[in-house]
Amino acid sequence: xxxxxxxxxxxxxxGAVLLGVGxxxxxxxxxxxxxxxxxRVLEADLTGYVAxxxxxxxxxxxxxxxxxxxxxxxLFMALGWGRLGSRSGTGTALLCVGLKDVDGISRTSxxxxxxxxxxxxxxxxxVADVGAVVTKLNRELVxxxxxxxxxxxxxxxxxxxxxx
Amino acid sequence: xxxRVPVPLFGVMTTLxxxxxxxxxxxxxxxxxxxxxxxxxxxxxxAGVAVAFTLSAGLALVSAEVLATLMGGGLGLVPVDxxxxxxxxxxxxxxxxMLGALGVAAxxxxxxxxxxxxxxxxxxxxxxxxxxxxxxxxxxxLRRTLRAxxxxxxxxxxxxxxxxxxxxxxxxxxxAERTGEMLRRTGAxxxxxxxxxxxxxxxxxxxxxxxxxx
Numbered sequence: 001x002x003x004x005x006x007x008x009x010x011x012x013x014x015g016a017v018l019l020g021v022g023x024x025x026x027x028x029x030x031x032x033x034x035x036x037x038x039x040r041v042l043e044a045d046l047t048g049y050v051a052x053x054x055x056x057x058x059x060x061x062x063x064x065x066x067x068x069x070x071x072x073x074x075l076f077m078a079l080g081w082g083r084l085g086s087r088s089g090t091g092t093a094l095l096c097v098g099l100k101d102v103d104g105i106s107r108t109s110x111x112x113x114x115x116x117x118x119x120x121x122x123x124x125x126x127v128a129d130v131g132a133v134v135t136k137l138n139r140e141l142v143x144x145x146x147x148x149x150x151x152x153x154x155x156x157x158x159x160x161x162x163x164x
Numbered sequence: 165x166x167x168r169v170p171v172p173l174f175g176v177m178t179t180l181x182x183x184x185x186x187x188x189x190x191x192x193x194x195x196x197x198x199x200x201x202x203x204x205x206x207x208x209x210x211a212g213v214a215v216a217f218t219l220s221a222g223l224a225l226v227s228a229e230v231l232a233t234l235m236g237g238g239l240g241l242v243p244v245d246x247x248x249x250x251x252x253x254x255x256x257x258x259x260x261x262m263l264g265a266l267g268v269a270a271x272x273x274x275x276x277x278x279x280x281x282x283x284x285x286x287x288x289x290x291x292x293x294x295x296x297x298x299x300x301x302x303x304x305x306l307r308r309t310l311r312a313x314x315x316x317x318x319x320x321x322x323x324x325x326x327x328x329x330x331x332x333x334x335x336x337x338x339x340a341e342r343t344g345e346m347l348r349r350t351g352a353x354x355x356x357x358x359x360x361x362x363x364x365x366x367x368x369x370x371x372x373x374x375x376x377x378x
Binding site for chain 1: 202203204205207209211212213215216217219220223224226227230231234248251252253254255256257258261262264265266267268269270271272273274275276277278279280287290291292293294296297298299300301302304305306308309311312357359360361362
């Protein structure tokens with residue numbers, strides 16, 4: 001079971017590209033790369049070559065569109081698309097029944113994420129014996145919920161909160 | 165006055181491994197603490213959303229502008245021609261360009277740092293008997309439950325709990341005459357609650373008496 005790592009991959013790739021481009025431009029300007037530091041950033045030869053071969057500009061536009069589509073997908077994923085899962089009424093009811101002995105339990109939720117993961121959330125009052133709640137979840141309830149709405153091999157992430 | 169209660173919260177890893185069904189299969193690297201840390205580490209959502217949104221919007225605008233220009237029009241949303249003209253006129257050694265390059269490299273370094281540094285988790289992992297279950301309590305929730313249990317001790321008027329890296333600091337305000345026993349009982353109650361929920365935060369509980377005799 002792993003945390004969603006798309007953001008870290010995206011940030012790493014963008015960070016590496018920016019570091020590479022920025023570092024190259026700085027070193028080139030400082031003359032550390034052995035090339036002319038007073039040369040133009042966009043040389044006239046290159047501009048002329050691109051103007052003579054329009055497919056290069058079309059190819060560049062295509063690459064830009066593809067990267068824009070990729071980053072839009074990343075944006076949706078970062079906002080939780082496909083990661084929040086769907087709420088399971090049966091699972092929530094099972095959890096509530098299992099914790100009916102504890103007064104003041106609130107905001108219980110069970111979500112099924114994909115095919116192999118459950119996300120459970122429970123909020124207890126501060127006067128509750130949180131140790132007993134955690135023990136019950138660990139030894140009995142999570143397994144029961146997992147068995148009833150999915151299968152025993154599902155991973156489960158349980159978030160416990162204590163309110164005032 | 166302070167009373168230190170060393171609580172073996174997660175000091176003896178072998179004990180937990182013996183209790184796990186697949187304990188013998190746990191490798192040296194795959195400890196419950198590592199597994200929980202891997203699942204619970206920050207997903208970098210705010211930074212990811214910000215960078216993804218900036219890139220999506222910027223690239224969509226630039227690609228639309230480039231395509232419109234190639235098809236003989238021009239949307240006028242992004243000054244592509246002006247940027248090309250400036251790049252064709254500027255040398256690599258232009259001070260503004262070098263300063264901008266340093267800024268870009270610095271932003272890249274920050275983003276790389278966000279990607280590589282694990283980050284501080286806002287949840288405290290709890291022991292579980294099944295390796296496929298990861299359980300955690302919010303830091304606020306842990307503070308509240310420890311505070312509630314400490315306030316139940318006789319002679320304690322109010323309590324403040326702070327979770328530090330390797331220390332749980334419980335500051336007790338009391339008007340009791342004799343505070344030594346009360347501090348000991350507070351430390352024991354807090355330690356018992358921590359062990360009861362199986363919090364995986366190594367360290368010790370320090371109980372401090374902040375004020376007395378009001």
